[in-house]
Amino acid sequence: MTYESFEYDVLVIGAGGAGLRASIEASSAGVSVGLVCKSLLGKAHTVMAEGGMAAALGNVDDRDSWKVHFADTMRGGQYLNNWRMAELHAQEAPTRARELESWGAVFDRTKEGKILQRNFGGHKYPRLAHVGDRTGLEMIRTLQDHGIHQGIDVHMECTVIELLKDGDRVVGAFGYDREKGRFRVYTARAVVLASGGIGRAFKVTSNSWEYTGDGHALAYRAGAELMDMEFVQFHPTGMVWPPSVRGILVTEGVRGEGGVLRNSEGKRFMFEDIPELYKSSTADDEEEGWKYTQGDKESRRPPELLTRDHVARCIVRELREGRGSPHGGVFLDIAWIKERLPNGAEHIKKKLPSMYHQFKQLAGIDITQEPMEVGPTTHYVMGGIRVEADSQMSTVPGLFAAGECAAGLHGANRLGGNSLSDLLVFGQRAGQHAAAYAKEQTGASINSDQVEAAARLALEPFEREGSDAEGPYQVQFDLQDMMQAQVGIVRSQAEIQKALDAFGQLYERAGRVGVQGNREYNAGWHTALDLRNLLMVAEAVAKSAILRKESRGAHFREDFLEKDSEQAKLNTVTRLGAGGEMEVVQEPLAPIRDDLAQIIDDNK
Amino acid sequence: MSSATFRIWRGNAEAGAFEDYTTEVSEGMVVLDAVHQIQAEKANDLAVRWNCKAGKCGSCSAEVNGNPKLMCMTRLNTLPLDEPVTIEPMQTFPLIRDLVTDVSWNYEVKKRIKQFAPRKPDAPDGSWRVDQYDVERVQEFRKCIECFLCQDVCHVLRDHRLHDKFIGPRYLVYTAALEMQPLDTEDRIADLANDHGVGYCNITKCCTTVCPEDIAITDNAIIPLKERVVDQMYDPLTKMLRMFTG
Ligand SMILES: Cc1cc2nc3c(=O)[nH]c(=O)nc-3n(C[C@H](O)[C@H](O)[C@H](O)COP(=O)(O)OP(=O)(O)OC[C@H]3O[C@@H](n4cnc5c(N)ncnc54)[C@H](O)[C@@H]3O)c2cc1C
Ligand code: SF4
Ligand code: SF4
Ligand code: FES
Numbered sequence: 001m002t003y004e005s006f007e008y009d010v011l012v013i014g015a016g017g018a019g020l021r022a023s024i025e026a027s028s029a030g031v032s033v034g035l036v037c038k039s040l041l042g043k044a045h046t047v048m049a050e051g052g053m054a055a056a057l058g059n060v061d062d063r064d065s066w067k068v069h070f071a072d073t074m075r076g077g078q079y080l081n082n083w084r085m086a087e088l089h090a091q092e093a094p095t096r097a098r099e100l101e102s103w104g105a106v107f108d109r110t111k112e113g114k115i116l117q118r119n120f121g122g123h124k125y126p127r128l129a130h131v132g133d134r135t136g137l138e139m140i141r142t143l144q145d146h147g148i149h150q151g152i153d154v155h156m157e158c159t160v161i162e163l164l165k166d167g168d169r170v171v172g173a174f175g176y177d178r179e180k181g182r183f184r185v186y187t188a189r190a191v192v193l194a195s196g197g198i199g200r201a202f203k204v205t206s207n208s209w210e211y212t213g214d215g216h217a218l219a220y221r222a223g224a225e226l227m228d229m230e231f232v233q234f235h236p237t238g239m240v241w242p243p244s245v246r247g248i249l250v251t252e253g254v255r256g257e258g259g260v261l262r263n264s265e266g267k268r269f270m271f272e273d274i275p276e277l278y279k280s281s282t283a284d285d286e287e288e289g290w291k292y293t294q295g296d297k298e299s300r301r302p303p304e305l306l307t308r309d310h311v312a313r314c315i316v317r318e319l320r321e322g323r324g325s326p327h328g329g330v331f332l333d334i335a336w337i338k339e340r341l342p343n344g345a346e347h348i349k350k351k352l353p354s355m356y357h358q359f360k361q362l363a364g365i366d367i368t369q370e371p372m373e374v375g376p377t378t379h380y381v382m383g384g385i386r387v388e389a390d391s392q393m394s395t396v397p398g399l400f401a402a403g404e405c406a407a408g409l410h411g412a413n414r415l416g417g418n419s420l421s422d423l424l425v426f427g428q429r430a431g432q433h434a435a436a437y438a439k440e441q442t443g444a445s446i447n448s449d450q451v452e453a454a455a456r457l458a459l460e461p462f463e464r465e466g467s468d469a470e471g472p473y474q475v476q477f478d479l480q481d482m483m484q485a486q487v488g489i490v491r492s493q494a495e496i497q498k499a500l501d502a503f504g505q506l507y508e509r510a511g512r513v514g515v516q517g518n519r520e521y522n523a524g525w526h527t528a529l530d531l532r533n534l535l536m537v538a539e540a541v542a543k544s545a546i547l548r549k550e551s552r553g554a555h556f557r558e559d560f561l562e563k564d565s566e567q568a569k570l571n572t573v574t575r576l577g578a579g580g581e582m583e584v585v586q587e588p589l590a591p592i593r594d595d596l597a598q599i600i601d602d603n604k
Numbered sequence: 605m606s607s608a609t610f611r612i613w614r615g616n617a618e619a620g621a622f623e624d625y626t627t628e629v630s631e632g633m634v635v636l637d638a639v640h641q642i643q644a645e646k647a648n649d650l651a652v653r654w655n656c657k658a659g660k661c662g663s664c665s666a667e668v669n670g671n672p673k674l675m676c677m678t679r680l681n682t683l684p685l686d687e688p689v690t691i692e693p694m695q696t697f698p699l700i701r702d703l704v705t706d707v708s709w710n711y712e713v714k715k716r717i718k719q720f721a722p723r724k725p726d727a728p729d730g731s732w733r734v735d736q737y738d739v740e741r742v743q744e745f746r747k748c749i750e751c752f753l754c755q756d757v758c759h760v761l762r763d764h765r766l767h768d769k770f771i772g773p774r775y776l777v778y779t780a781a782l783e784m785q786p787l788d789t790e791d792r793i794a795d796l797a798n799d800h801g802v803g804y805c806n807i808t809k810c811c812t813t814v815c816p817e818d819i820a821i822t823d824n825a826i827i828p829l830k831e832r833v834v835d836q837m838y839d840p841l842t843k844m845l846r847m848f849t850g
Pocket of ligand 2: 760
C-alpha cells in the first residue's frame, strides 16, 4: 500500500483550544510542529463554548484569588481531582487569559475598562471572562489567527486512527485524509493528544460527530491508562423541543444572568434540595438570589447556580414525579427579569444574543417573552487520559494529552468555565513539555508492520458486502440508545450490567459493518471507523461506573445514594490488559499537600 | 408524519447529477436533519460537513433552493415542501464531493493579511484598559463564524472568478476587525487597495443579505475601509487633477 509521509518534532492531534495552544507553544520553543484535525480549522468543539473562561483575575470582585478558585474547583470535583492540576490551573489561568488578549481577543469590559467577569455555577465570585455568549468562538479564532503565523503545518480534515510505537515509546500516528481517503504516516518525536470528548456515545448530547472518543481509544490501545471514565457530565439545560434539536446546549449563562428554573406548577424547585456542602453559600430566598445575579456582593447565589450534577438531578426528579413541561423538560425563564429591569428585553438580547437567536430560529420561541423548555444533555467527560500534572505526559513515553481528553483537573464534576481555562493552561504545558521531550530524543523508527495492519483494518468495511453486512449508523444508534438508558444520568448495578452484557453483540455487529461507495469523503466509512473508538470508550464508562458503588459528582447510583468515605480515596483506572481484555481497577489518590488542604479548609 | 423530496447534488469534480430522495419529515426539522436522515437510511456515503447543529461553527453551508444557507438553521417549515427541495454545494469553490467544497483558498487568503499587533500594555500586569463602547464595534465583526456564504454569493468571486485579485467580503470583515481593534497598531490600508482588491467591491450588498450572523458587512466594514483607503492613499487634490486631465 502507498502512504503519504510527514515528519515533525511534535505532532498535535486536535485543533481545539488545547491543541492550538499546545502547537503555538511547541513551535515557539523552536521545534517543527504538525497539527492534525478531523474538521476544518476553527470548527472544533471549542468554537461552541458559550459562557466563558474561568480565571481569578479579580476584576469584578477583588476578593477573588487563585486560592479561592482552587478551593471551588476541588469542591466542585468532590475532591477526586488531581490537586496539583487544580493548583496549576487556578494559578496560571489569569496569565493565560491576559495572553489571549495580547493575541487579539476582545473580551467584554468592566466600567474601568478591564476584562469583565460573570457568575457561574460553583464559582464563589464572578470569575468567567467572556464575550457575550460566544466565548469559545473568540478563543478559537484568536488562537487560530495567531497560530497561522507561527509556521505550524496544519492538516485539516485528516483523521488519525492509530498511534505508532517504537518499543515503549510513541513515535508517530497513522491516519487518512477525509477528502480522498489516502493514508498518511506521521513520524514524530512527541505526540500530543488534544482530541476532546466522548459525547457521541450517548443519544442526547450537545456534542458533534467529532466526539467519538478517538484520543481516549488511541491512547488506550497504545497502552496508556485512562482515569475516572465513569464521570460524564450531563449538563442540566439542553433544548428538548423540537425533537431534531434535542440536546443542543442552553448556556448556564442564562442562569448567571438571572434565569430561573420552574416546574409545571410554576414552583422554583431548586430551593427544595440544597446539598450540605453548599448550604452556607446559597441564597435563602428568591430576592437574595436575584441580587446576587445583579452583582450584589453581600448576597449569596441562587440555587439554580449550584453545580451541574446537582441541578441536572433535581430536574430528573421533577420529571420523574410528573412535574415536567409539555415536551419532557422543565421551564427556564429569563423573560421574568423584565419585572426587575426597565429595559429587560434589550438586556437579554445583549447578554445572550446567540441563545436569543437559537430559540427564535430553531424553536420559534422568543426568550424575552416566554420561558424555554430544557432538560439534561450529555456534555463533557471528566475522565480521560491519565497524565502527570506538570508535564501532561501520559503513562506512555512520548505521548502527551491536554484538554477534554485528559483526566484529573475536574475530578467527579467540572465547573462551568473551567474547561476553556483548562485548554489554555494545560495546552501550553503540554506544548512546552512535548517540545522539550522531542529535543532530547534521537530519531524514531516507524514499524511498517504496524502501519500495514492499521491500513488493512481500515479497509475491511469495503470488503464486506451482501446480506451479512450492516450499515454503520444503526449500530451507532443502538449503542447510543443503550448508553443513554442504562449508563446515563441515573445508574444502578442491574442497569449497568445489562449494558455490559450487550457489548459483546455490539462489538460483533461493528465487526460486520460494511460500507458503500469509494474512499472519497465517505461519511459512512468514517462512521464505521469511529465505531471502534466509540465502543471502547462506552465500555470503559460502563465498567468504571459499575465499580464505583457510591454517588459522587456526576456519577449517581440509585442503589448507592450516599458518598462513601472509602471510595472518596480512589480513582478508577482503565487499561489494556495483557490478554487484550479491558482491565478496570481502583487505585488510591495521592495524598494532598498540607498547604493545599489548608486552603480548602480556609474556604469551607 | 408526512414526507418530502430532497433533490441533492451527488458527485465529484469530474461528474455528478442531482438525485431525488424522499424521506419522512417531522415538526421542527431543519434541512441538515433531512440530509442526515437520508445519509443514515439511504445514502451512507453522502458527503456533508457539520459540527454544531446550532449555527455556531459555520460548517454546513450549502445552497438550498438556490439560496446560500446554513443547513442547520434552515427550518423545513420555511420552505415549500410540495415540490422537491434542492440542495447543492457552494458554487464559488471547487467541488470535493456531494455537498462538500474545497474552501482552502479562504485559509490561504487569511494568512496574507497582516496579523494583530497590539500597543504596549496599559498596566504592569500586561493588561489593557478599553472602553466597552470601543469593543462593541469590533465584536460585531468577530461574530463571524467563517461559513463563507458571503464569499459564495459575491459576484466578484462567483461570476468573475477573481480569487487571485480580491479577498472577498469575509476577509474585508476580518481586516476591518483588525483595523478597528482598539489595541492594534498595524496598518493594512495599502494592502487593501493593492493586493487585496477592495476596489473590486461595488457595494451590491449581496454578502450582507446572506450573512447568518447579521453582520452589516457592507455598511459597517467595507464602506469604512474604502473610506480609509481613499483618505490615506489618494490625496484629494491630485485625484481631482487626474480626473480633469484624464
Ligand atoms: C455547546 C458547548 C458549550 C460549552 N460551553 C463552555 C463554556 O462556556 N465554558 C467552558 O469552559 N467550557 C465549555 N464547554 C466545554 C468546552 O467547550 C470543551 O470541553 C472544550 O472546548 C474542548 O476543547 P479541546 O481543545 O479539548 O477539544 P476540541 O475543541 O473538541 O477539539 C478536538 C479536536 O480534536 C480533533 N480530533 C478528534 N479526534 C481526532 C482524530 N482521530 N484525528 C484527528 N483529529 C481529531 C477534532 O477534529 C478537533 O479539532 C462547552 C461545550 C459545548 C459542547
Ligand atoms: S457588497 Fe461587495 S463584497 Fe459584498 S457581495 Fe457585493 S461586491 Fe461582493
Ligand atoms: S461574514 Fe457572515 S457570511 Fe461571511 S463568513 Fe462571516 S458569518 Fe459567514
Ligand atoms: S453545523 Fe455548525 S453552523 Fe451548521
